[in-house]
Amino acid sequence: MRGMDLAKCLRDVPDFPKPGILFKDITPLLADPKALATAIDRFAALDFGGVDKIAAIESRGFLFGVPLALRLGKGFVPVRKPGKLPWKTNRVEYVLEYGTDAVEIHQDAVRRGERVLLIDDLLATGGTMGAACQLVEACGGTVAGCAFVVELCFLPGRQRLAGRRVESLVAIR
Numbered sequence: 001m002r003g004m005d006l007a008k009c010l011r012d013v014p015d016f017p018k019p020g021i022l023f024k025d026i027t028p029l030l031a032d033p034k035a036l037a038t039a040i041d042r043f044a045a046l047d048f049g050g051v052d053k054i055a056a057i058e059s060r061g062f063l064f065g066v067p068l069a070l071r072l073g074k075g076f077v078p079v080r081k082p083g084k085l086p087w088k089t090n091r092v093e094y095v096l097e098y099g100t101d102a103v104e105i106h107q108d109a110v111r112r113g114e115r116v117l118l119i120d121d122l123l124a125t126g127g128t129m130g131a132a133c134q135l136v137e138a139c140g141g142t143v144a145g146c147a148f149v150v151e152l153c154f155l156p157g158r159q160r161l162a163g164r165r166v167e168s169l170v171a172i173r
Helices: 027-031 033-045 062-072 127-138
Strands: 011-014 022-025 053-057 075-079 089-096 099-106 115-123 142-152 166-172
Touching: 027 033, 033 062, 033 166, 053 062, 053 127, 062 075, 062 115, 075 099, 075 127, 089 127, 099 127, 115 127, 127 142
Parallel strands: 053 075, 053 115, 115 142, 142 166
Antiparallel strands: 011 022, 089 099
16 A cells, blocks of 8 residues: 555546636545555654644545544544534635635634644645644644645645645645
């Protein structure tokens, strides 16, 4: 599994969600139990200097964040779209490659001083992850790093997250 090429488990979907966007579809990776296990193994092998919690961004980030939290024996923190969390929340709005959006986190999801690893499926412009980092920090937590299944290296996501450790399993150039 260590040598498995996860890039071969992705599917390109042209013009989704709008014309001109080439969407990197992770569903073939999710459908392959060996590929999915490899992705979780590779995330688990990353050394972020100890983390207290795993946070992941709705919705595809959850698919990797929850099994990673279980594997590492850590709590899981959902970062969700507005109006989806039932308790008191903090909210950050951001610009993404094809519009604007916002994410929220429960105000008590991360305790002061906790180190949090943030997970998502794809790094493009970095807007969503940047907002998630702000939410963790607003709770008093420290962002240990940001990890992605896929990174679109030709977009400015990594630069937008400058100063933070960023890891990706698949780099698309």
